[in-house]
Amino acid sequence: MTSRPTIFAVLLFISLAIFAWGCWRRFSLLTIGQREDRFDNPGQRVLEMLKYAFAQKRVLAKPFGINHFVIFWTFLILLVANSEFILNGLFPSIKLIKLPFELYVPLVFMIDMASILALGAVVIAYVRRIVAPPFPEARTAEAFVILTLIGMLMVAYFFLNASELATIMYRSNSDPASFLATAGKMMPVSALIAGLLPQAQLGSIHGAAWWLHALALLTFICYLPNSKHMHILTAIPNCFFRRLEKPNTVPREEFKAGNTFGVDRVDHFTWKDLLDSFSCTECGRCQNACPASLTKKPLNPRGIIHDIKVNLLKNGPGLKNGQQPVKALIGEEGEEHCCDEAIWACTTCGACMEACPVFIEQMPKIIQMRRHFVETEARFPEELLNLFENMEGRSNPWGIAPSERTKWSATLDVKPFDSDTTEYLFYVGCAGSFDARNKHVTVAMTQLLDKAGVSWGILGKEEKCCGDSVRRLGNEYLFDKMARENVALFKERGVKKVIVQCPHCFTTFKNDYRQFGLELEVIHHSELLRNLVQDGRLVLDKTTAEFGSVVFHDSCYLGRHNDVYDAPREVIAAATGAAPAEMERNRNNAFCCGAGGGRMWMEEHGGERINLARVKEALEQKPETICVSCPYCMTMFEDGLKDVKSEGVRVRDLAEVMAEAVLR
Amino acid sequence: MLIVVCIKQVPDTTQVQIDPVTNTLVREGIPFIVNPYDTHALEESLRLKDRFRCKVAAISMGPPNAEATLKKALALGVDKAILLSDRVFGGADTLATSNVLSAAISKLNTEMDEVGLVLCGKQTIDGDTAQVGPGIASRLGYQQLTLVDRIENLDLSQKRIRVSRKLEGRHEIVEAPLPAMLTVVRELNRPRYPKVPMRLAAADAQVEVWNNQVLKLDEQSIGLKGSPTWVSKIFSPERVVGEILGDGYADPEGTAALLIEKLMAKDMLPI
Ligand SMILES: Cc1cc2nc3c(=O)[nH]c(=O)nc-3n(C[C@@H](O)[C@H](O)[C@H](O)COP(=O)(O)OP(=O)(O)OC[C@H]3O[C@@H](n4cnc5c(N)ncnc54)[C@H](O)[C@@H]3O)c2cc1C
Ligand code: SF4
Ligand code: SF4
Numbered sequence: 001m002t003s004r005p006t007i008f009a010v011l012l013f014i015s016l017a018i019f020a021w022g023c024w025r026r027f028s029l030l031t032i033g034q035r036e037d038r039f040d041n042p043g044q045r046v047l048e049m050l051k052y053a054f055a056q057k058r059v060l061a062k063p064f065g066i067n068h069f070v071i072f073w074t075f076l077i078l079l080v081a082n083s084e085f086i087l088n089g090l091f092p093s094i095k096l097i098k099l100p101f102e103l104y105v106p107l108v109f110m111i112d113m114a115s116i117l118a119l120g121a122v123v124i125a126y127v128r129r130i131v132a133p134p135f136p137e138a139r140t141a142e143a144f145v146i147l148t149l150i151g152m153l154m155v156a157y158f159f160l161n162a163s164e165l166a167t168i169m170y171r172s173n174s175d176p177a178s179f180l181a182t183a184g185k186m187m188p189v190s191a192l193i194a195g196l197l198p199q200a201q202l203g204s205i206h207g208a209a210w211w212l213h214a215l216a217l218l219t220f221i222c223y224l225p226n227s228k229h230m231h232i233l234t235a236i237p238n239c240f241f242r243r244l245e246k247p248n249t250v251p252r253e254e255f256k257a258g259n260t261f262g263v264d265r266v267d268h269f270t271w272k273d274l275l276d277s278f279s280c281t282e283c284g285r286c287q288n289a290c291p292a293s294l295t296k297k298p299l300n301p302r303g304i305i306h307d308i309k310v311n312l313l314k315n316g317p318g319l320k321n322g323q324q325p326v327k328a329l330i331g332e333e334g335e336e337h338c339c340d341e342a343i344w345a346c347t348t349c350g351a352c353m354e355a356c357p358v359f360i361e362q363m364p365k366i367i368q369m370r371r372h373f374v375e376t377e378a379r380f381p382e383e384l385l386n387l388f389e390n391m392e393g394r395s396n397p398w399g400i401a402p403s404e405r406t407k408w409s410a411t412l413d414v415k416p417f418d419s420d421t422t423e424y425l426f427y428v429g430c431a432g433s434f435d436a437r438n439k440h441v442t443v444a445m446t447q448l449l450d451k452a453g454v455s456w457g458i459l460g461k462e463e464k465c466c467g468d469s470v471r472r473l474g475n476e477y478l479f480d481k482m483a484r485e486n487v488a489l490f491k492e493r494g495v496k497k498v499i500v501q502c503p504h505c506f507t508t509f510k511n512d513y514r515q516f517g518l519e520l521e522v523i524h525h526s527e528l529l530r531n532l533v534q535d536g537r538l539v540l541d542k543t544t545a546e547f548g549s550v551v552f553h554d555s556c557y558l559g560r561h562n563d564v565y566d567a568p569r570e571v572i573a574a575a576t577g578a579a580p581a582e583m584e585r586n587r588n589n590a591f592c593c594g595a596g597g598g599r600m601w602m603e604e605h606g607g608e609r610i611n612l613a614r615v616k617e618a619l620e621q622k623p624e625t626i627c628v629s630c631p632y633c634m635t636m637f638e639d640g641l642k643d644v645k646s647e648g649v650r651v652r653d654l655a656e657v658m659a660e661a662v663l664r
Numbered sequence: 665m666l667i668v669v670c671i672k673q674v675p676d677t678t679q680v681q682i683d684p685v686t687n688t689l690v691r692e693g694i695p696f697i698v699n700p701y702d703t704h705a706l707e708e709s710l711r712l713k714d715r716f717r718c719k720v721a722a723i724s725m726g727p728p729n730a731e732a733t734l735k736k737a738l739a740l741g742v743d744k745a746i747l748l749s750d751r752v753f754g755g756a757d758t759l760a761t762s763n764v765l766s767a768a769i770s771k772l773n774t775e776m777d778e779v780g781l782v783l784c785g786k787q788t789i790d791g792d793t794a795q796v797g798p799g800i801a802s803r804l805g806y807q808q809l810t811l812v813d814r815i816e817n818l819d820l821s822q823k824r825i826r827v828s829r830k831l832e833g834r835h836e837i838v839e840a841p842l843p844a845m846l847t848v849v850r851e852l853n854r855p856r857y858p859k860v861p862m863r864l865a866a867a868d869a870q871v872e873v874w875n876n877q878v879l880k881l882d883e884q885s886i887g888l889k890g891s892p893t894w895v896s897k898i899f900s901p902e903r904v905v906g907e908i909l910g911d912g913y914a915d916p917e918g919t920a921a922l923l924i925e926k927l928m929a930k931d932m933l934p935i
Contacts, residue, residue: 257864375860385857393676393697401678440913477860 008089008214015218022225023233026278029316033271038241045240053239058357062285064128065357067121071150074118075232081111081157082217089214105186112161112187119154122147134284135302143282146229149220156213162193163206170199231281235358238279241272242359248350248561249511250364253371253476262371262474264330266312267319269365276360277309286352286362291592291614292345296607299345301352301362303337308365311335330369343369344381347610348472348597349556354588370474384473387601392478395464396430397601406460408432408439412446417457419494424456424523427509429502430465431631437638438631444659445501445525451662452537454528456499462489468504471512473598483508487518501525501655503557503630504596510562524558526568526629529658533574543577544661547652548624552580553614553637554590555630568629571654575661581621591617595632615640619649626651665718665820665842666777668769669709669742670800671702673726673733674790698733701785705848707855708815709783710741716820719743719777723768725753725761731871738866739858744776750875755888758791762799764886767879769804780823782845786811794847801845809844813851 051057056072059065087094097104126147133139165187169179176195184191197205224232253261263269284302292299308329315325328334330343343366352362373379374388390399406414408428417425426449432442449456467482490498498520500506510522532538550572558564565587572580585591594610604610615637618626626641628634628651637651675694698706709720722737724730725748734745748764756764773779782804784797794810801808813830816837826839830849858866876886884890909926910919927933 255860255864257861257868261860374857378857378859380857382854385854388857393695401676436913477863 004210005090005092011214011218012086012089015221018222019225022222025317026225026230026313029312029320030271030274032267032316032319033269033274034267036270036272038243038272041244044244045242048242048244049236049240052242052357052359053236056357058359061355061357064134067124067128070117070121071125074114074121077110077114078118078153080107081115082153085213085217108187109185112189115154115157116189119151122151122154126151135287138282138284140228142227146220146223146227149216149223152216153213153220156209156216158190158193159205159209160213161187161190162197163202163209165190165194166197166199167202167206169194170202228280228282231279231358234275234279235281238275238358238360241275243361246511246561246563247353247361247364248507248557249515250367250471250476252480252515253375255477255480261375261476262373263365263368264328264372264376265319265325266308266315266329268372269308269368273308273361273365274312276365277305277312279358280305280309280360281358282306283357285355285357286360289351289355289589291347291349291351291594291610292342294591295610295613297341297345298337298339298606299342300337301366304342304362304365305360307335307337311338330372338369340373340379341605343373344602345599346597347556347592347594347599349592350560351556351589351592354560367472367474371476372474374474375477380473381602383602384598387473387598388470388475388478391465391467391470391475391482395482396434397465397469398430398434400434402464403461405433405463406458408442409446409458409460412443414446415457416460417493417495419496422455422457424454424497424499425490425493425495426456426458426499427466427505428458428463429500429505429631431635432501433463435631435635438634438653441501441631441634441653441655444653444655445499447663448529448532448538448655448659449499452532454499454532454537459489459493464489466505466508468508468512469598469601471508472596479512483513483516487513487516490518490520495520497521497523499523499525499528501631501653503555503562504632507557507561524562524564524567524629525655526558526571527564529571529655530567530574533571538658538662540574540661542661544575544657544664545577546660547576547627547650547657549622550576550578550580550625550627550657551583551618551621551623552586552627552654553583553593553618553629553633554587555628555633556590556592556596558629559590560588568627568654571658572627575654575658580627581623583617583621585617593628593630593633593636595636600632600635609640609643611636611640612643615644615646619644619646623649625649625657627654627657628652629654665716665780666772667709667712667718667720667781667783668772668779669702669705669720669722669737669783670765670785670796671706671722671724671733671737672699672785672788673697673724673730674699674788677789696729696732698736699785699788699790701787701789701848701850703855704850704852705783705785705846706737706740706742707853708846708848709781710856711853712781712815712818713741713743716818718780718820721746721772721776723748723765723772725749725756725764725768727754728873731873734871735866735869736858738869738871739863740856741862744872745869746772746872746874748874748879750877752876752883752887755891756886757891757893758793758795758799759892760886760888760890762796762803763881763890764879765796766800766803767881768874769800771874771879778843780820780842780844781825782806782843784845784847786847786849797845797847804843804845807840807842807844809838809840810847812846812848815846815852 056069059068084096129139129143165183169176180191180195224230260268286301287293290301311327311329314327318326330338331340346366348363350363387397390397394402428442431438464486465482467479471479498509500522506522506524509520552569552572569580591614592610593614626637626649628637634651634653641649673696676697713720720742721744722734722742723746724733728749731747734747738745746768748768753764769779769782782800787794798808809827811829812827814828816826816828818825823842824839825842825844829836829838830851909922912919
C-alpha cells in the first residue's frame with residue numbers, strides 16, 4: 001500500500017497547482033486594466049494596511065465586524081497549525097512538539113483557543129446567514145460551502161489532537177484525571193474531547209480526523225482563488241493600494257482625437273478598479289448605506305462591483321489576447337447591475353465608499369460609466385439635455401441670463417472683488433444667485449460678513465457655475481471647459497481665498513480644480529462662521545430661541561467627502577445655545593438628501609423618494625427647525641416637507657440661524 | 665439625395681438690448697447661439713441621414729464668427745458645412761438673404777448632389793420674420809411646406825414627401841413632390857447632444873467659406889443694396905412695474921388669496 005505521505009504529497013501538489021493556476025488566471029487579468037499610480041507614499045500605505053487590513057478598523061465599525069475580526073485573526077494563528085499539518089503530512093518527523101517546551105506550550109494553547117473561537121464564529125456566521133443575512137442574496141451556496149469547510153477544519157483539528165493526546169495518555173499508563181488536567185492547561189478543548197474518546201477506536205478516529213482535516217484543507221486551497229473568498233488574498237493589498245486622499249473626485253480626461261471617453265469595457269478601467277472587483281467581500285455594507293438601494297432604485301453598489309468582476313472573468317481572457325469583448329458591461333445588453341437606470345440613480349453621496357471595509361471605490365466607477373453614456377454615446381435621461389445646454393450656454397443650471405446673477409444684490413451695498421483691497425472672494429454660486437429661497441441665505445451671509453468686518457467682494461456678472469453637477473453626471477468635456485475658464489478667471493483676478501456657501505462649490509474648488517492647477521484656500525461658510533465666533537468677531541450676547549429644537553442634516557459633500565462635521569454643529573450650538581439634535585444616521589453615516597451627483601436636475605423614478613425618506617427621519621426628532629448647510633439640501637427638504645404636509649417645521653441654512661442670533 | 669439645412673447664428677435674445685440712438689441691436693458682448701428653431705431643422709436632417717443614408721450640408725450666411733455655429737453642426741454629424749460670408753452680403757434683409765442662400769443651394773445642387781430637401785427653422789428669434797424659408801422656396805421653385813411638426817412619409821423612389829403642419833388649433837397633412845423646402849417648429853423633434861469624438865473632429869475640420877467671388881451674384885441683389893426693407897425704428901416697449909401685492913415669501917397663502925381676490929374683482933377669473 002502507498003504510504004500516507006506519498007498520497008498526501010500528490011494531493012497537495014495537485015491542490016497547489018490548482019491554487020496557483022486560479023491565482024494566475026485572475027491576477028493576470030489585472031494587466032488588461034489601464035495604468036494608475038498607487039505606489040506613492042509606501043510608508044503611509046503600510047500603516048494604512050496595518051490599520052485597516054490587520055486591525056480591521058472599518059470591519060469593526062459594525063456590530064458583526066467583531067465576528068469577522070475573530071475569524072481573520074484566528075485564521076492567521078491557525079496558519080501556523082496548518083503549516084505544521086502540511087509539513088507533518090509530508091515528513092511525519094516534523095512536529096510542533098519538537099519545539100522548545102517554553103515555546104510549544106503557549107503556541108498550542110493559542111492554537112487550541114483560536115480553533116474554538118473560530119468554530120464559534122463560524123457557527124454564528126452560519127446562523128446569521130440563515131436567520132438575518134446582511135442582504136437576502138447573501139445566502140449563497142458558496143458562502144455556506146466555505147463556512148462548512150472552515151468548520152470541518154476546526155472539528156477535524158480537535159479530534160486529531162484529542163486522539164493524539166488520548167493515545168499518549170493510554171500509552172504512558174498515566175492517571176487519566178491528572179493527565180487530562182495537565183494537558184487541559186495546554187489545550188483545554190482538545191483535552192476535554194480526549195477524555196471522551198473510546199480507547200479501542202483511537203487509531204481509526206485519528207486516521208479519519210487526519211484525512212478529514214487534509215481534505216478540508218486541500219479543498220479550501222483549491223477553492224480560494226476561484227470564489228468570493230479570494231478577498232482573503234486581495235483585501236490586504238487592496239487596503240495597501242487604497243486612495244490615500246478621499247475618493248471625492250474623478251481623474252481628468254484628455255480630449256484628444258482617438259481617445260476613448262469614460263468606460264464601457266472592463267479593460268477601460270484601471271488595474272486598481274479591477275483589483276477592487278476581486279476584493280469585494282460581499283458584505284453588503286455599501287448597499288445597506290446606499291440611498292438609491294435603500295429607496296428601491298435599481299442601483300446596488302455591491303452589484304456594480306460584482307458585475308465588473310463577472311464581466312472581467314468573461315471578457316478578460318479574450319481581451320488579453322486582443323479579442324473583442326463577448327459580453328457588454330453596461331447598458332441593456334450589459335450586466336444586470338450596470339443598466340442605464342442604475343448608473344443614473346447614483347447621488348454620488350459616497351456612503352458606499354465610507355462603509356466599505358476594504359476601500360473599494362464604487363462612485364468613481366459609476367461616474368466613469370456615466371462618462372461613456374454622455375461623452376461617447378450622447379445618451380442620457382432627457383431632462384439632462386436642457387441642463388447641459390444651459391450650463392454650456394449660460395453657465396447656470398436653469399438657463400437664466402447671466403446678467404441676472406447679481407439681481408439679489410440690487411438693494412445691497414456689495415463690492416466687486418479686487419485682489420488689492422479685498423481679502424476674500426465670496427463666491428455666491430448658482431443657487432445662491434438665482435434660486436428664490438437660497439437668495440435669502442446669500443443675503444444673511446453678506447450681513448454676517450459685514451457685521452464681522454470681513455473684507456470680501458464678489459465676481460458679480462463674471463461669476464460662472466463651478467461645474468459640479470456636470471462633472472458628477474459624467475459630462476467631463478463640458479466640465480473641463482468650465483473648470484479651465486474658472487481657473488483662468490480666478491488666476492487673472494488674483495483670487496486666493498474663497499468663501500462658499502455650497503458644499504458642491506466647496507468640493508469642486510477644493511478638490512477638483514486642483515487637478516487644473518489651482519490651489520485655493522476654500523472655506524465653507526460653516527467653517528468661516530465658526531471661526532468668526534471663536535475669534536470674537538461675531539458676538540453673541542444672547543442666543544436665539546426662535547428656532548426651537550433644531551436638527552442638523554449633514555451634506556454629503558461637506559461631511560463624508562470633506563470631513564467637515566463639527567463646524568456646522570458648533571455654529572448651531574453658538575447661535576441657539578444648544579447642540580443640535582442628531583438624526584439616527586448622522587455625520588459619516590448620514591443619509592443623502594437625494595440631490596447630489598446631478599440628481600437635483602433629474603426625475604426620480606420608482607421606489608420611495610430619497611428626500612422623503614430623509615425628511616421622515618428628521619421628523620422623528622420632532623424638530624421645529626431642520627438646519628442645512630447646502631442649497632440643494634434646502635430645496636430637497638423644503639420639497640419633502642411640503643409632501644409630508646408637516647406644518648410648522650422650517651428649513652433654515654445655518655447662516656440664517658446665525659444671522660438671527662447675531663443681527664437682531 | 666442631398667439635404668441642405670439653413671442655420672443662422674443669432675444673439676441670445678434674452679440678453680439683447682437695443683441701442684436707443686441708432687435703433688439697432690447691440691450685439692457686442694452678447695453670446696451667440698444657433699437659432700433654436702434651426703436646431704430642430706438640423707436634428708431632422710440628421711435623422712433623415714441616419715434613415716436614408718443621404719448626405720447633409722449645413723449653410724449659414726453671416727460674419728466670420730458664425731463659423732462656430734457651423735462647427736456645432738459638424739459636431740452633430742453634417743457632412744459639409746459652408747459659411748456664406750462677404751462684406752457685400754452684409755446688411756441683408758430677408759430678400760437679399762434668401763438670394764444668397766438660394767444661390768448657395770443651387771451651387772450645391774450642381775456640384776455635390778441633387779438637392780431633395782431644404783430645411784429651415786420656422787423663424788429666427790432675432791429677425792422673427794419667417795420669410796427666408798419661403799423666399800428660398802420661391803426663388804428655387806421648390807415646394808413650400810411651412811410649420812412642419814412631423815414628417816409623415818418620405819418616399820425617395822417616388823420623390824414625394826408627406827408632412828403634418830402645425831396650425832392654430834389643427835393639423836394639416838400635406839403631400840408634395842420633391843424638391844421641397846420645409847420650415848420646422850420645435851415640436852418636430854428633440855435635438856441630439858454632440859458626442860465628444862465628433863466634437864473633437866469638428867474642432868479640427870474645415871468650414872468652407874464662400875464669398876461673392878464664389879457665388880458671383882449681382883451686387884444689386886445682395887447685401888444692403890439688394891435690400892428693399894428699410895427699418896425706420898426699433899424700440900423696446902416700455903414695461904411698467906405693476907402693483908405689488910403682499911409678500912409672497914413671508915405669507916404665500918395670503919398673497920395668493922389677495923391675487924385671486926383682485927382678479928375676481930376685475931372679472932378676470934372664470935368662475
Ligand atoms: C426689422 C428688421 C430689422 C433688422 N435689423 C438688422 C440689424 O440690425 N442687423 C442686421 O445685420 N440685420 C438686420 N436685419 C436683417 C437680417 O438680419 C434678417 O434677420 C435676415 O434677413 C433673416 O431674416 P430673419 O432673421 O427674420 O429670418 P427668418 O425668415 O425668420 O428665418 C427663417 C429661417 O431661415 C433661415 N435663415 C435665415 N437667415 C439665415 C442666414 N443668415 N443664414 C442661414 N439661414 C438663415 C433659418 O433656417 C431660419 O430659421 C433686420 C431685419 C428686419 C426685418
Ligand atoms: S455614491 Fe451613494 S448613491 Fe452612489 S452608489 Fe454609493 S451609496 Fe449609492
Ligand atoms: S463593495 Fe465593499 S462594502 Fe460593498 S459588498 Fe463589497 S466589500 Fe462590502
